Each structure stands twice: as structure tokens, then as C-alpha cells.
Amino acid sequence: MPTVAIVGRPNVGKSTLFNRLVGKKLALVDDRPGVTRDRREGDVTFGGLQFRVIDTAGLEEADAATLTGRMRMQTEAAILAADVVLFVIDARAGVLPADQPFAELVRRAGCPVILIANKAEGGAGLAGAYEAFTLGLGDPIPFSAEHGEGLGELHEALKGALPQRDEDEDEEDDADAPGGRSLKVAIVGRPNAGKSTLINRMLGEDRLLVGPEAGITRDSISLDWEWRGRRIKLHDTAGMRRRARIDDKLEKLAVSDGLRAVRFAEVVVVLLDATIPFEKQDLTIVDLVESEGRALVIGLNKWDLVADQPGLLKQLREDCTRLLPQVRGVAVVPLSGLAGDGVDKLMQAVVQASEVWDRRISTSRINDWLNEATSRNPPPAVSGRRIKIRYATQVKSRPPHFALFGNQLNALPKSYTRYLVNGLREAFDLPGTPIRLSLRTSQ
Ligand code: GDP
Numbered sequence: 031m032p033t034v035a036i037v038g039r040p041n042v043g044k045s046t047l048f049n050r051l052v053g054k055k056l057a058l059v060d061d062r063p064g065v066t067r068d069r070r071e072g073d074v075t076f077g078g079l080q081f082r083v084i085d086t087a088g089l090e091e092a093d094a095a096t097l098t099g100r101m102r103m104q105t106e107a108a109i110l111a112a113d114v115v116l117f118v119i120d121a122r123a124g125v126l127p128a129d130q131p132f133a134e135l136v137r138r139a140g141c142p143v144i145l146i147a148n149k150a151e152g153g154a155g156l157a158g159a160y161e162a163f164t165l166g167l168g169d170p171i172p173f174s175a176e177h178g179e180g181l182g183e184l185h186e187a188l189k190g191a192l193p194q195r196d197e198d199e200d201e202e203d204d205a206d207a208p209g210g211r212s213l214k215v216a217i218v219g220r221p222n223a224g225k226s227t228l229i230n231r232m233l234g235e236d237r238l239l240v241g242p243e244a245g246i247t248r249d250s251i252s253l254d255w256e257w258r259g260r261r262i263k264l265h266d267t268a269g270m271r272r273r274a275r276i277d278d279k280l281e282k283l284a285v286s287d288g289l290r291a292v293r294f295a296e297v298v299v300v301l302l303d304a305t306i307p308f309e310k311q312d313l314t315i316v317d318l319v320e321s322e323g324r325a326l327v328i329g330l331n332k333w334d335l336v337a338d339q340p341g342l343l344k345q346l347r348e349d350c351t352r353l354l355p356q357v358r359g360v361a362v363v364p365l366s367g368l369a370g371d372g373v374d375k376l377m378q379a380v381v382q383a384s385e386v387w388d389r390r391i392s393t394s395r396i397n398d399w400l401n402e403a404t405s406r407n408p409p410p411a412v413s414g415r416r417i418k419i420r421y422a423t424q425v426k427s428r429p430p431h432f433a434l435f436g437n438q439l440n441a442l443p444k445s446y447t448r449y450l451v452n453g454l455r456e457a458f459d460l461p462g463t464p465i466r467l468s469l470r471t472s473q
Pocket of ligand 1: 219222224228332334367369
């Protein structure tokens, strides 16, 4: 779901706008795990648009001495998380110096910004709304969060600014359906790793008959499946393979198809042939999963052909730790698509990987961890000045994405950011998922 951040200095009416958008669900928003008082989030359905909204207003109650810095960091974090920013000013007050630092952050947002001149009910504050043009953030929308004026215009603006959903997703977000929202899974791997066999095993022969030809004519299609009452959308890798057969540019095709499958999926199963594991192509596909930010599970297929099973498993797990540090702790599941063994274990790992990938951790827990991690192993000094990390928060999930705020963070050595990523992974139990880290120097 796309994310919209409400940004602006204290008292411009951000909370009122948030409440107006979120409506009745308001009481629930603070209950979301991982959402602390300094960052409220809510899900919004607004005239056919669906998005998550983040409000930074909770901070206004914070201790005045630390308010500006914290609010600025929280605003930056919200902007990092956002697909669209709603920048709010008070039309009656006009543009004040206090708006400027926020306008500055918003200008650098790199995503669409909608300028809202709030408190303009009944035509009040028009002068202020005009003044808002000087911010250089486009045409302001005269608005009243309190009275619900300007909602039509806001809707239009959001419709234009929010990322387009593909048709496939409409059904996806139907979380109320039995079994919940579908989990999108792709099985990728070298030709002959056993992808088709595994997919056939999962779906049962009958299901595959439903639309086997579709994979030939369409770019990417999915197959609906249910595992233990959970709805799963499997990328039709079998269709991929049929296309591969009629095309001799096999290598090239495998790469572009792999990319498509990875982009389709929330969880990617990289299927290895256990009798010839880990070739360069497998590492390339893991890198792709990492760079696209998907959850990962490694399947060791054809396990029935392996003589020394415990020995090989131990060795392959070690290989994974060594070869795939970017997804440390990834689940490695032996299976036989042909015999059907291990398929259930594989799916358990898939569901678990998606939960890790989706995890939200509260800001207070992250900062407790940060204090501990930085006092145990302080960041190094750069040209005599100590690098100070002051604050951290999770800005997104799917995959987990954290932001660090402090001084001179761009000078942090790679080894130290690695230390922090590994620390986050351990402290918050995030095995096998890519982890994103944004560094923000806040002075
Ligand atoms: P794909 O190219 O990845 O889709 O691979 P296929 O599913 O077509 O399988 C390639 C070959 O490996 C076929 O001959 C399969 O019968 C065989 N195969 C697939 N899975 C297994 C398995 O778990 N055990 C064994 N012994 N053979 C398998």
C-alpha cells in the first residue's frame, strides 16, 4: 500500500487532517505494533484511493527542549517512508519562518508534494494561501481539515500523485477474504533445478490444467494456491520454462524472467539442485533478490539424490553464511519436489520469511538497542571529531528499512554500518531478509 506523510510545523492542523483522513479507525491506529506515540499511522480509504497515512504531530507534545531536533528527525523519517508528502501550512498565519525548515526537507523529498493551506474555511486565509505560492512547492490547496473543505481537490491531487496500482493488486489487498491477502511467491533457479516439478507438486496436477497455456502468451501470470488455509499466489515459473523451450536464447531469457519473477514476489525461493549447488548464476539471483528488497528462502531440491545428507546440509549452510552475508540467517530447506518431501517445511519457511520481512519495530526499542550498540562499540572519530548517532527509527518494512540520524554519518565506515545492520538483525530477529539503512546527518 502506498504511504502518504503529513508534514509541517506544530499547530498547522496535521492531526486534524490525519483524523479527517483516517476517520473512525482512529482509535485503532496507536495499537498497531511498532507504532509509537511519536509516529501515528492509519490506513485510509478515500474515494477509491487506498493508502497508509503517517502523521508526525504526536511529537508536538514532546519535551520542548528536544522538540525541534526530534521533530525534524521524525519528519525526515516520515518523508523517507512516503510515496507522497502532504505539506501543511496554516493559511491564516501565512508562511512563517518556522515553516521554512520543514519546506526545505520537503523540497528534497524526491516524491510528489501536495501543498495544503489549512484553516481556510469559508474563504478565510486566502492571502495566506497565496503566500504559500512563494514556497515553490506548487499550487496550494485551500483546505479546512476541521470542516472538511477542500477534500475534493485533495482527492484529485492524491489521485494524480499516488503510484498506480496494477490490476492484479486490487484483489491482492482484499484482506477480508478467507485466508487473508495472498502472499506472492516466486520460485526461481537455473534450468533443471526442478522448479516446474515443485510447482506441479504444490498445485496438484488438476490445478495446473486450469491455465497452462496462459504462461505462454502472457508476460507474467500467477497461479492461485492455498497452503494450510493461506492464500498464495505463485509466479508461474512453469510458464517461463515452456517459453524457454521454444527460445534458444536461454541464458538471456532466464535472467529477464528471473527479474520479472523477483519483482512479482514478496518471497523468492531460490531453488538449487542439491547435486550441483551454488553456481555463479545462483549468486546473481540472490543479489537480485537483495537489490529488489524481497524476502528470501533457499530450497535444496533433489535431496533424494544426496547420499550424505547431514554432511551436505552442514556444508551448504556454511556456504550460505559465507557467500550470502547480505541475507544472513536465510532459511535453507532441503526438499524433493519429485517425491513431495520437505514441501511443507519450505512453505513454513516462506511464511516465516514474509513475516520477518514485514516486521515493524517500535522506535523506543530501536533506540534502546542503539544506545547499547553504540556504547559497546562506539563509532570511530573522523578528523578528531567523534561521529555521533543520536536517533534511529524504522521508516518502512517489506524489507525492514531503518534511518539513523546524527552528526557526520556520511563518514561512517562501511564496517561500522555492517556492525549496525548485523546488530539490528540479531536484536530484532530479522534473519534472511535484506535490511536497508539510510543515514541522515541532522546538522
Ligand atoms: P525446471 O527447469 O527448474 O523447471 O526443472 P524441472 O522441474 O523440469 O526438472 C528438471 C529435471 O529434474 C526433471 O527431469 C525432473 O524430473 C527432475 N527433478 C525435479 N525435482 C526433482 C527431485 O526432487 N528429485 C529428483 N530426483 N529429480 C527431480
